[in-house]
Amino acid sequence: MRPIGIIANPASGKDIRRLVASGTVFSNQEKINIIVRAILAMDAMGVERVVIMPDPSHMAERVIKKLRSRLSTTCVEVLELPYLLGTWQDTVQSVGAMRDLDCASVVVMGGDGTSRVAAKASDDMPLIPVSTGTNNVFPQLVEGTLVGLAAAAVATGAVASGAACARAPRLELSIDGEFRDIALVDLAVVDAANTAARAVWDPLAIKEIFLTCVSASNIGLSAIGGFLPGVEIGEDEMLHVTLGDGGLEVMAPIAPGLLSRLSVTSYEKVRSCEVVRVSNRSAMVALDGEREIAILDGQDADIRLSRRGPVVVNIHKALRLAVASGNYCRDLPQSFAVA
Template identity: 30%
Template sequence: MTATVGLVVNPAAGRDIRRLTGGASVSGDYEKRRTAECVLAGLAIADDVEVLVMPDRGNLGQRLVDDAPDGLPTSLLDTRVTGSGEDSRRAAARFAAEADAVVVLGGDGTNRDVAHESGDVPVVSVSTGTNNVFPTAVDGTVAGGAAALVATGAVSREGTTYRHGMVEAVADTATGEHTIRGLATLGVLDQQFIGTRAILDADTVVGGVVSRAFPTEIGLSGIAGGLTVDRPDEAGGVGFRLGPAGECPQTVRAITVPGVVDRLGVREWGELAVDEPMAFELPRGVLSVDGERELEIREATIEARPVADGPVVVDIDAVYEQAAAEGYFRTD
């Protein structure tokens, strides 16, 4: 039986303002295409695999289909193209019904769009964005191989995949109730406008809730990671409230944007169970998800919490370890 692997390549990933104002990496179309070609090559590690590629405004998907390796059935997903995050969501919804695994090339925003619709299909995420917490910096060939091994059932999902959490906020505002969801981080910001979307000044962060925390991560999950460690495969998350360093009982040092280390005042923080809320009140501000400002609010009471129904993520190292232990790569 042939296994289907979906491929999402976001041509817009890795191009926001942080590459100009800080040390964020840049990923152009050439790099994305070369990485995607490596993904297709890596799928040859297993037999009987076909590929469905998301179409996009930059025609990266079409070129990948045209130049696909011999013997690898590769076709373009028949879906509408808008040049927005809806493309990734629409493709993920189709893959949830038609694919056995999905490979995503993009940053936190692209993976958030996929996570909203991917359901129980295992996701292999390759970092090609600007400021990434969720996706992995991994060779495309290795990523493609992992997707093929999971999709074909050459390795068991048990022990090689896990359910990643998400974060959600419900804001009761002057204009009604609004709900917003993020994959790794949700921030409450003392800013009036969405503007350039990227969070460039940590002093504007009132607080936040994250589904994962580690000090090597950048942004809100790195701030929380300076307080405690919450691994991606662990349920729940961390909530924190910040303030001026001289007025707070604690401070934390964190990498807040690429190339910037800040010391921030911490009013309070705590580990949160799944669906346990942390409340914020803001006369006017902005809510961010996964490092991007998304929703302007005023006269708002906000309840932010970690939630459990995130994407199924492939642990690439665990996949190869299990395959090797079972002799998959050996031939007698």
């Protein structure tokens, strides 16, 4: 049986948006509790091996300690890595190592940014993004026990991976013709000044936004598109929004508890075959809510929508298929009838 990987970002749910907005502080202890519940569910369904990403706060070791003498079939290990940096590169390195171990899936605990980093190394290995961050558009908000059951359904073969998974889109950034990075939900071009905090929270700093999804039920920069009247985009479309003085005033929740009024000068749907050149120079590019890359004066930055994003397990669909296959029933009498 193929193992299941677990990535838990110790830094998720703790950035500046707890100070400038009303974001929930998601403690590492709560992340540990979620992992414990997920593994108990995996154990109940016969999963044989789970590997957890190491981190400087030793969450993996604390999970193993809490699970001592509580598991019957599952062996839980700390993933072996040659080194730890205490940065996003630990996630990339861990996902790559889990891919080399041929993990059936990897549970990724964090926000949109954590999912983005994991997707940089996942290739065709399915991810199960679970919400423990700030802007949680990409991760699924599901109780840990159900996360474990869904991961187990795929790992044990109760549900075919292809039946419960779908490939997500991604935004691709190129500078002067060279591919640089990706975003899964939103890519924003922001003012290069005041970059002490990586998270984007000041609406006046935002110049352009590219979105893979728009919904009025989202929190974060993608909510700006969701609160534009009558805007819907298809699977092969992104939304390009330009902001500036004298535009349509739109109010949107760009962070938990932070409702901002923004001036939208234009917006358009863009198909996946098209490339959009960023109009702003000397700016920063924020990927899924965090400033990452500078556009220097004289450089050309291009954005396109791609269908080469990560493979994602739909937790609700996996559970529904597992139930339909009778995976949670035993010794069903022949006389048993379903009404």
